[in-house]
Amino acid sequence: MEFRQLQLFVAVAEELHFGRAASRIGMAQPPFSQQIRRLEAELGVTLLTRTSRRVALTAAGARLLEEARSLLARRVDVITSIQRAAHGETGTLRVGFAASSAFGVLPAIVSRYRERFPHVTLELDDRESLNVGAALVGGELDVAILRAPFRHPGVTTERLLSEPFALALPSAHPRAEQRAITLSTLANEPFVLFPRHSAPGLHDTVTSMCLAAGFSPRVVQEASSWPSVIGLVEAGMGLTLAPTSAQALKPRGVVFRPLRGAHGQAELTLAYPGPQPSPAAARFRALAHEAVARTRAH
Structure with missing residues:
Protein backbone atom coordinates (compact mmCIF):
# COMPACT_ATOMS: atom_id res chain seq x y z
CA MET A 1 0.00 0.00 0.00
CA GLU A 2 1.50 3.31 -1.12
CA PHE A 3 0.72 6.90 -0.22
CA ARG A 4 -0.24 7.54 -3.84
CA GLN A 5 -2.86 4.80 -3.68
CA LEU A 6 -4.24 6.31 -0.48
CA GLN A 7 -4.49 9.71 -2.15
CA LEU A 8 -6.47 8.18 -5.03
CA PHE A 9 -8.74 6.28 -2.65
CA VAL A 10 -9.49 9.40 -0.56
CA ALA A 11 -10.41 11.27 -3.74
CA VAL A 12 -12.92 8.62 -4.90
CA ALA A 13 -14.23 8.08 -1.36
CA GLU A 14 -14.96 11.80 -1.06
CA GLU A 15 -16.35 12.24 -4.56
CA LEU A 16 -18.13 8.86 -4.76
CA HIS A 17 -17.64 9.15 -8.50
CA PHE A 18 -14.68 7.69 -10.41
CA GLY A 19 -14.78 10.24 -13.21
CA ARG A 20 -14.79 13.27 -10.91
CA ALA A 21 -12.14 11.71 -8.63
CA ALA A 22 -9.84 10.96 -11.57
CA SER A 23 -10.28 14.51 -12.86
CA ARG A 24 -9.53 15.91 -9.39
CA ILE A 25 -6.27 13.97 -9.26
CA GLY A 26 -5.39 14.73 -12.87
CA MET A 27 -5.50 11.16 -14.18
CA ALA A 28 -7.40 9.34 -16.87
CA GLN A 29 -10.21 7.23 -15.43
CA PRO A 30 -9.02 3.74 -16.56
CA PRO A 31 -5.62 3.81 -14.79
CA PHE A 32 -7.29 5.51 -11.82
CA SER A 33 -9.78 2.63 -11.51
CA GLN A 34 -6.96 0.10 -11.93
CA GLN A 35 -5.09 1.58 -8.96
CA ILE A 36 -8.18 1.33 -6.75
CA ARG A 37 -8.72 -2.31 -7.77
CA ARG A 38 -5.03 -3.03 -7.08
CA LEU A 39 -5.37 -1.49 -3.60
CA GLU A 40 -8.40 -3.68 -2.88
CA ALA A 41 -6.48 -6.74 -4.06
CA GLU A 42 -3.49 -5.91 -1.85
CA LEU A 43 -5.72 -5.46 1.20
CA GLY A 44 -7.94 -8.43 0.35
CA VAL A 45 -11.14 -6.44 0.96
CA THR A 46 -13.78 -4.59 -1.02
CA LEU A 47 -13.57 -0.88 -0.35
CA LEU A 48 -16.26 0.38 -2.72
CA THR A 49 -19.48 -1.02 -4.11
CA ARG A 50 -20.02 0.01 -7.72
CA THR A 51 -23.19 0.03 -9.75
CA SER A 52 -24.07 1.84 -12.94
CA ARG A 53 -25.77 4.51 -10.86
CA ARG A 54 -23.73 4.96 -7.73
CA VAL A 55 -20.50 4.32 -5.84
CA ALA A 56 -20.66 3.68 -2.09
CA LEU A 57 -18.17 2.91 0.66
CA THR A 58 -18.20 -0.43 2.37
CA ALA A 59 -17.55 -0.67 6.10
CA ALA A 60 -13.89 -1.43 5.31
CA GLY A 61 -13.79 1.53 2.93
CA ALA A 62 -15.20 3.89 5.55
CA ARG A 63 -12.56 2.76 8.03
CA LEU A 64 -9.77 3.12 5.47
CA LEU A 65 -10.97 6.63 4.61
CA GLU A 66 -10.57 7.62 8.25
CA GLU A 67 -7.15 6.01 8.55
CA ALA A 68 -5.95 7.26 5.16
CA ARG A 69 -6.75 10.87 6.01
CA SER A 70 -4.79 10.48 9.27
CA LEU A 71 -1.83 8.81 7.51
CA LEU A 72 -1.67 11.44 4.77
CA ALA A 73 -1.83 14.26 7.31
CA ARG A 74 0.85 12.55 9.38
CA ARG A 75 3.00 12.20 6.25
CA VAL A 76 2.83 15.96 5.70
CA ASP A 77 3.68 16.58 9.35
CA VAL A 78 6.68 14.23 9.18
CA ILE A 79 8.02 15.84 6.00
CA THR A 80 7.57 19.30 7.50
CA SER A 81 9.25 18.22 10.73
CA ILE A 82 12.23 16.76 8.85
CA GLN A 83 12.61 19.90 6.75
CA ARG A 84 12.39 22.14 9.81
CA ALA A 85 14.99 20.04 11.62
CA ALA A 86 17.27 20.29 8.57
CA HIS A 87 16.92 24.08 8.75
CA GLY A 88 17.56 24.20 12.50
CA GLU A 89 13.99 25.16 13.42
CA THR A 90 13.21 22.19 15.68
CA GLY A 91 15.09 19.85 17.99
CA THR A 92 17.47 20.72 20.80
CA LEU A 93 20.34 23.21 20.84
CA ARG A 94 22.87 22.77 23.64
CA VAL A 95 24.70 26.01 24.41
CA GLY A 96 27.73 26.12 26.68
CA PHE A 97 28.92 29.30 28.33
CA ALA A 98 31.50 30.30 30.87
CA ALA A 99 30.45 32.13 34.01
CA SER A 100 32.60 35.06 32.90
CA SER A 101 30.38 35.53 29.82
CA ALA A 102 27.01 35.19 31.56
CA PHE A 103 26.08 38.84 31.28
CA GLY A 104 26.01 41.49 28.57
CA VAL A 105 24.90 40.00 25.26
CA LEU A 106 24.16 36.42 26.39
CA PRO A 107 20.69 37.18 27.86
CA ALA A 108 19.81 39.16 24.73
CA ILE A 109 20.92 36.32 22.45
CA VAL A 110 18.97 33.70 24.39
CA SER A 111 15.85 35.87 24.51
CA ARG A 112 15.91 36.56 20.77
CA TYR A 113 16.60 32.92 19.92
CA ARG A 114 13.69 31.65 22.01
CA GLU A 115 11.41 34.25 20.46
CA ARG A 116 12.51 33.45 16.90
CA PHE A 117 12.65 29.64 17.23
CA PRO A 118 10.09 28.60 19.86
CA HIS A 119 10.11 24.97 18.67
CA VAL A 120 13.80 24.50 19.50
CA THR A 121 14.56 23.37 23.03
CA LEU A 122 17.43 25.50 24.29
CA GLU A 123 19.64 23.85 26.91
CA LEU A 124 22.13 26.17 28.63
CA ASP A 125 25.19 24.61 30.23
CA ASP A 126 27.41 26.68 32.53
CA ARG A 127 30.77 24.96 32.77
CA GLU A 128 34.44 25.78 33.06
CA SER A 129 36.16 26.83 29.84
CA LEU A 130 38.68 23.99 30.07
CA ASN A 131 35.87 21.44 29.67
CA VAL A 132 33.98 23.16 26.86
CA GLY A 133 36.32 22.09 24.05
CA ALA A 134 35.97 18.40 24.90
CA ALA A 135 32.20 18.81 25.28
CA LEU A 136 31.94 20.40 21.81
CA VAL A 137 34.05 17.74 20.11
CA GLY A 138 32.32 14.96 22.04
CA GLY A 139 28.84 16.07 20.99
CA GLU A 140 27.69 17.23 24.42
CA LEU A 141 27.44 20.84 23.23
CA ASP A 142 26.49 22.34 19.86
CA VAL A 143 27.84 25.84 20.38
CA ALA A 144 29.47 27.85 23.16
CA ILE A 145 30.16 31.45 24.15
CA LEU A 146 33.47 31.88 25.94
CA ARG A 147 36.05 34.42 26.98
CA ALA A 148 38.97 34.58 24.55
CA PRO A 149 41.56 33.39 23.98
CA PHE A 150 40.18 29.88 23.53
CA ARG A 151 41.60 27.09 21.38
CA HIS A 152 40.85 23.39 21.14
CA PRO A 153 41.54 20.81 18.41
CA GLY A 154 38.52 20.22 16.22
CA VAL A 155 36.76 23.39 17.40
CA THR A 156 36.20 26.47 15.24
CA THR A 157 36.15 29.85 16.98
CA GLU A 158 35.23 33.32 15.82
CA ARG A 159 35.22 36.66 17.56
CA LEU A 160 31.82 37.72 18.77
CA LEU A 161 32.54 40.84 20.79
CA SER A 162 35.53 42.92 21.85
CA GLU A 267 36.76 39.39 24.00
CA LEU A 268 33.89 36.97 23.66
CA THR A 269 34.35 34.00 21.34
CA LEU A 270 31.75 31.87 19.64
CA ALA A 271 32.85 28.23 19.34
CA TYR A 272 31.38 25.18 17.59
CA PRO A 273 32.67 21.73 16.58
CA GLY A 274 34.02 21.11 13.08
CA PRO A 275 34.46 23.57 10.23
CA GLN A 276 30.76 24.48 10.03
CA PRO A 277 28.08 24.77 12.72
CA SER A 278 24.96 22.62 12.68
CA PRO A 279 21.83 24.28 11.20
CA ALA A 280 20.48 25.20 14.65
CA ALA A 281 23.90 26.43 15.80
CA ALA A 282 24.25 28.47 12.60
CA ARG A 283 20.98 30.25 13.39
CA PHE A 284 22.18 30.85 16.95
CA ARG A 285 25.42 32.29 15.56
CA ALA A 286 23.54 34.66 13.25
CA LEU A 287 21.35 35.88 16.11
CA ALA A 288 24.41 36.27 18.34
CA HIS A 289 26.08 38.61 15.86
CA GLU A 290 22.78 40.42 15.37
CA ALA A 291 22.41 40.94 19.13
CA VAL A 292 25.98 42.27 19.38
CA ALA A 293 25.33 44.71 16.53
CA ARG A 294 22.17 45.95 18.26
CA THR A 295 24.02 46.35 21.55
CA ARG A 296 26.69 48.47 19.89
CA ALA A 297 24.06 50.55 18.08
CA HIS A 298 22.49 51.47 21.42
Whole structure:
Protein backbone atom coordinates (compact mmCIF):
# COMPACT_ATOMS: atom_id res chain seq x y z
CA MET A 1 0.00 0.00 0.00
CA GLU A 2 1.50 3.31 -1.12
CA PHE A 3 0.72 6.90 -0.22
CA ARG A 4 -0.24 7.54 -3.84
CA GLN A 5 -2.86 4.80 -3.68
CA LEU A 6 -4.24 6.31 -0.48
CA GLN A 7 -4.49 9.71 -2.15
CA LEU A 8 -6.47 8.18 -5.03
CA PHE A 9 -8.74 6.28 -2.65
CA VAL A 10 -9.49 9.40 -0.56
CA ALA A 11 -10.41 11.27 -3.74
CA VAL A 12 -12.92 8.62 -4.90
CA ALA A 13 -14.23 8.08 -1.36
CA GLU A 14 -14.96 11.80 -1.06
CA GLU A 15 -16.35 12.24 -4.56
CA LEU A 16 -18.13 8.86 -4.76
CA HIS A 17 -17.64 9.15 -8.50
CA PHE A 18 -14.68 7.69 -10.41
CA GLY A 19 -14.78 10.24 -13.21
CA ARG A 20 -14.79 13.27 -10.91
CA ALA A 21 -12.14 11.71 -8.63
CA ALA A 22 -9.84 10.96 -11.57
CA SER A 23 -10.28 14.51 -12.86
CA ARG A 24 -9.53 15.91 -9.39
CA ILE A 25 -6.27 13.97 -9.26
CA GLY A 26 -5.39 14.73 -12.87
CA MET A 27 -5.50 11.16 -14.18
CA ALA A 28 -7.40 9.34 -16.87
CA GLN A 29 -10.21 7.23 -15.43
CA PRO A 30 -9.02 3.74 -16.56
CA PRO A 31 -5.62 3.81 -14.79
CA PHE A 32 -7.29 5.51 -11.82
CA SER A 33 -9.78 2.63 -11.51
CA GLN A 34 -6.96 0.10 -11.93
CA GLN A 35 -5.09 1.58 -8.96
CA ILE A 36 -8.18 1.33 -6.75
CA ARG A 37 -8.72 -2.31 -7.77
CA ARG A 38 -5.03 -3.03 -7.08
CA LEU A 39 -5.37 -1.49 -3.60
CA GLU A 40 -8.40 -3.68 -2.88
CA ALA A 41 -6.48 -6.74 -4.06
CA GLU A 42 -3.49 -5.91 -1.85
CA LEU A 43 -5.72 -5.46 1.20
CA GLY A 44 -7.94 -8.43 0.35
CA VAL A 45 -11.14 -6.44 0.96
CA THR A 46 -13.78 -4.59 -1.02
CA LEU A 47 -13.57 -0.88 -0.35
CA LEU A 48 -16.26 0.38 -2.72
CA THR A 49 -19.48 -1.02 -4.11
CA ARG A 50 -20.02 0.01 -7.72
CA THR A 51 -23.19 0.03 -9.75
CA SER A 52 -24.07 1.84 -12.94
CA ARG A 53 -25.77 4.51 -10.86
CA ARG A 54 -23.73 4.96 -7.73
CA VAL A 55 -20.50 4.32 -5.84
CA ALA A 56 -20.66 3.68 -2.09
CA LEU A 57 -18.17 2.91 0.66
CA THR A 58 -18.20 -0.43 2.37
CA ALA A 59 -17.55 -0.67 6.10
CA ALA A 60 -13.89 -1.43 5.31
CA GLY A 61 -13.79 1.53 2.93
CA ALA A 62 -15.20 3.89 5.55
CA ARG A 63 -12.56 2.76 8.03
CA LEU A 64 -9.77 3.12 5.47
CA LEU A 65 -10.97 6.63 4.61
CA GLU A 66 -10.57 7.62 8.25
CA GLU A 67 -7.15 6.01 8.55
CA ALA A 68 -5.95 7.26 5.16
CA ARG A 69 -6.75 10.87 6.01
CA SER A 70 -4.79 10.48 9.27
CA LEU A 71 -1.83 8.81 7.51
CA LEU A 72 -1.67 11.44 4.77
CA ALA A 73 -1.83 14.26 7.31
CA ARG A 74 0.85 12.55 9.38
CA ARG A 75 3.00 12.20 6.25
CA VAL A 76 2.83 15.96 5.70
CA ASP A 77 3.68 16.58 9.35
CA VAL A 78 6.68 14.23 9.18
CA ILE A 79 8.02 15.84 6.00
CA THR A 80 7.57 19.30 7.50
CA SER A 81 9.25 18.22 10.73
CA ILE A 82 12.23 16.76 8.85
CA GLN A 83 12.61 19.90 6.75
CA ARG A 84 12.39 22.14 9.81
CA ALA A 85 14.99 20.04 11.62
CA ALA A 86 17.27 20.29 8.57
CA HIS A 87 16.92 24.08 8.75
CA GLY A 88 17.56 24.20 12.50
CA GLU A 89 13.99 25.16 13.42
CA THR A 90 13.21 22.19 15.68
CA GLY A 91 15.09 19.85 17.99
CA THR A 92 17.47 20.72 20.80
CA LEU A 93 20.34 23.21 20.84
CA ARG A 94 22.87 22.77 23.64
CA VAL A 95 24.70 26.01 24.41
CA GLY A 96 27.73 26.12 26.68
CA PHE A 97 28.92 29.30 28.33
CA ALA A 98 31.50 30.30 30.87
CA ALA A 99 30.45 32.13 34.01
CA SER A 100 32.60 35.06 32.90
CA SER A 101 30.38 35.53 29.82
CA ALA A 102 27.01 35.19 31.56
CA PHE A 103 26.08 38.84 31.28
CA GLY A 104 26.01 41.49 28.57
CA VAL A 105 24.90 40.00 25.26
CA LEU A 106 24.16 36.42 26.39
CA PRO A 107 20.69 37.18 27.86
CA ALA A 108 19.81 39.16 24.73
CA ILE A 109 20.92 36.32 22.45
CA VAL A 110 18.97 33.70 24.39
CA SER A 111 15.85 35.87 24.51
CA ARG A 112 15.91 36.56 20.77
CA TYR A 113 16.60 32.92 19.92
CA ARG A 114 13.69 31.65 22.01
CA GLU A 115 11.41 34.25 20.46
CA ARG A 116 12.51 33.45 16.90
CA PHE A 117 12.65 29.64 17.23
CA PRO A 118 10.09 28.60 19.86
CA HIS A 119 10.11 24.97 18.67
CA VAL A 120 13.80 24.50 19.50
CA THR A 121 14.56 23.37 23.03
CA LEU A 122 17.43 25.50 24.29
CA GLU A 123 19.64 23.85 26.91
CA LEU A 124 22.13 26.17 28.63
CA ASP A 125 25.19 24.61 30.23
CA ASP A 126 27.41 26.68 32.53
CA ARG A 127 30.77 24.96 32.77
CA GLU A 128 34.44 25.78 33.06
CA SER A 129 36.16 26.83 29.84
CA LEU A 130 38.68 23.99 30.07
CA ASN A 131 35.87 21.44 29.67
CA VAL A 132 33.98 23.16 26.86
CA GLY A 133 36.32 22.09 24.05
CA ALA A 134 35.97 18.40 24.90
CA ALA A 135 32.20 18.81 25.28
CA LEU A 136 31.94 20.40 21.81
CA VAL A 137 34.05 17.74 20.11
CA GLY A 138 32.32 14.96 22.04
CA GLY A 139 28.84 16.07 20.99
CA GLU A 140 27.69 17.23 24.42
CA LEU A 141 27.44 20.84 23.23
CA ASP A 142 26.49 22.34 19.86
CA VAL A 143 27.84 25.84 20.38
CA ALA A 144 29.47 27.85 23.16
CA ILE A 145 30.16 31.45 24.15
CA LEU A 146 33.47 31.88 25.94
CA ARG A 147 36.05 34.42 26.98
CA ALA A 148 38.97 34.58 24.55
CA PRO A 149 41.56 33.39 23.98
CA PHE A 150 40.18 29.88 23.53
CA ARG A 151 41.60 27.09 21.38
CA HIS A 152 40.85 23.39 21.14
CA PRO A 153 41.54 20.81 18.41
CA GLY A 154 38.52 20.22 16.22
CA VAL A 155 36.76 23.39 17.40
CA THR A 156 36.20 26.47 15.24
CA THR A 157 36.15 29.85 16.98
CA GLU A 158 35.23 33.32 15.82
CA ARG A 159 35.22 36.66 17.56
CA LEU A 160 31.82 37.72 18.77
CA LEU A 161 32.54 40.84 20.79
CA SER A 162 35.53 42.92 21.85
CA GLU A 163 35.21 45.59 24.53
CA PRO A 164 37.51 47.55 26.85
CA PHE A 165 38.04 46.84 30.51
CA ALA A 166 36.90 49.18 33.25
CA LEU A 167 37.95 49.37 36.88
CA ALA A 168 35.26 48.31 39.38
CA LEU A 169 35.80 49.65 42.89
CA PRO A 170 33.66 50.25 45.99
CA SER A 171 31.75 53.51 45.88
CA ALA A 172 33.31 54.38 49.24
CA HIS A 173 36.86 53.96 47.91
CA PRO A 174 38.96 57.18 48.09
CA ARG A 175 39.50 57.07 44.30
CA ALA A 176 35.86 56.47 43.38
CA GLU A 177 35.39 60.16 42.53
CA GLN A 178 38.12 60.18 39.89
CA ARG A 179 36.82 60.30 36.32
CA ALA A 180 39.49 57.88 35.04
CA ILE A 181 42.23 55.90 36.76
CA THR A 182 45.69 54.98 35.51
CA LEU A 183 46.27 51.25 35.79
CA SER A 184 49.88 51.55 36.99
CA THR A 185 48.72 53.41 40.13
CA LEU A 186 46.88 50.30 41.36
CA ALA A 187 50.00 48.29 42.15
CA ASN A 188 49.36 48.26 45.90
CA GLU A 189 45.62 47.64 45.71
CA PRO A 190 44.03 44.25 46.55
CA PHE A 191 42.29 42.53 43.62
CA VAL A 192 39.36 40.17 43.26
CA LEU A 193 39.62 37.93 40.18
CA PHE A 194 38.19 34.84 38.55
CA PRO A 195 40.28 31.76 39.33
CA ARG A 196 42.37 30.76 36.34
CA HIS A 197 40.83 27.28 36.07
CA SER A 198 37.41 28.88 35.70
CA ALA A 199 38.24 31.58 33.15
CA PRO A 200 41.82 31.15 31.89
CA GLY A 201 41.48 33.64 29.04
CA LEU A 202 40.04 36.38 31.22
CA HIS A 203 42.46 35.70 34.08
CA ASP A 204 45.49 35.77 31.78
CA THR A 205 44.35 38.94 30.00
CA VAL A 206 43.89 40.85 33.27
CA THR A 207 47.20 39.58 34.63
CA SER A 208 49.01 40.54 31.41
CA MET A 209 47.51 44.03 31.51
CA CYS A 210 48.77 44.55 35.05
CA LEU A 211 52.24 43.19 34.20
CA ALA A 212 52.41 45.55 31.22
CA ALA A 213 51.57 48.39 33.64
CA GLY A 214 54.51 47.39 35.84
CA PHE A 215 53.06 45.21 38.59
CA SER A 216 51.59 41.81 39.36
CA PRO A 217 48.05 41.99 40.78
CA ARG A 218 47.80 41.15 44.46
CA VAL A 219 44.84 38.77 44.42
CA VAL A 220 43.21 38.52 47.84
CA GLN A 221 40.03 36.73 46.84
CA GLU A 222 38.70 34.69 43.90
CA ALA A 223 35.12 34.06 42.77
CA SER A 224 33.69 32.10 39.86
CA SER A 225 30.84 34.36 38.75
CA TRP A 226 30.53 38.05 38.03
CA PRO A 227 27.81 38.66 40.65
CA SER A 228 30.15 37.10 43.23
CA VAL A 229 33.17 39.10 42.04
CA ILE A 230 31.23 42.36 42.05
CA GLY A 231 29.68 41.47 45.41
CA LEU A 232 33.15 41.08 46.93
CA VAL A 233 34.16 44.42 45.45
CA GLU A 234 31.07 46.01 46.98
CA ALA A 235 32.01 44.46 50.33
CA GLY A 236 35.37 46.23 50.14
CA MET A 237 37.49 43.11 49.63
CA GLY A 238 39.30 44.61 46.65
CA LEU A 239 39.10 46.00 43.13
CA THR A 240 38.67 44.20 39.83
CA LEU A 241 39.07 44.79 36.13
CA ALA A 242 35.84 43.91 34.36
CA PRO A 243 34.50 44.20 30.81
CA THR A 244 32.50 47.41 30.47
CA SER A 245 29.34 45.35 29.90
CA ALA A 246 29.58 44.18 33.54
CA GLN A 247 27.99 47.50 34.40
CA ALA A 248 24.72 45.84 33.33
CA LEU A 249 24.75 44.16 36.77
CA LYS A 250 24.07 47.63 38.25
CA PRO A 251 25.53 47.01 41.72
CA ARG A 252 24.57 49.70 44.22
CA GLY A 253 27.85 49.97 46.08
CA VAL A 254 30.22 49.68 43.10
CA VAL A 255 31.34 52.26 40.57
CA PHE A 256 33.05 51.67 37.27
CA ARG A 257 35.76 53.97 35.99
CA PRO A 258 37.62 54.04 32.66
CA LEU A 259 41.26 52.95 32.70
CA ARG A 260 44.24 54.90 31.44
CA GLY A 261 47.38 53.10 30.31
CA ALA A 262 45.59 49.77 29.97
CA HIS A 263 46.31 47.66 26.91
CA GLY A 264 43.87 44.81 26.61
CA GLN A 265 40.39 43.94 25.43
CA ALA A 266 37.77 41.65 26.86
CA GLU A 267 36.76 39.39 24.00
CA LEU A 268 33.89 36.97 23.66
CA THR A 269 34.35 34.00 21.34
CA LEU A 270 31.75 31.87 19.64
CA ALA A 271 32.85 28.23 19.34
CA TYR A 272 31.38 25.18 17.59
CA PRO A 273 32.67 21.73 16.58
CA GLY A 274 34.02 21.11 13.08
CA PRO A 275 34.46 23.57 10.23
CA GLN A 276 30.76 24.48 10.03
CA PRO A 277 28.08 24.77 12.72
CA SER A 278 24.96 22.62 12.68
CA PRO A 279 21.83 24.28 11.20
CA ALA A 280 20.48 25.20 14.65
CA ALA A 281 23.90 26.43 15.80
CA ALA A 282 24.25 28.47 12.60
CA ARG A 283 20.98 30.25 13.39
CA PHE A 284 22.18 30.85 16.95
CA ARG A 285 25.42 32.29 15.56
CA ALA A 286 23.54 34.66 13.25
CA LEU A 287 21.35 35.88 16.11
CA ALA A 288 24.41 36.27 18.34
CA HIS A 289 26.08 38.61 15.86
CA GLU A 290 22.78 40.42 15.37
CA ALA A 291 22.41 40.94 19.13
CA VAL A 292 25.98 42.27 19.38
CA ALA A 293 25.33 44.71 16.53
CA ARG A 294 22.17 45.95 18.26
CA THR A 295 24.02 46.35 21.55
CA ARG A 296 26.69 48.47 19.89
CA ALA A 297 24.06 50.55 18.08
CA HIS A 298 22.49 51.47 21.42
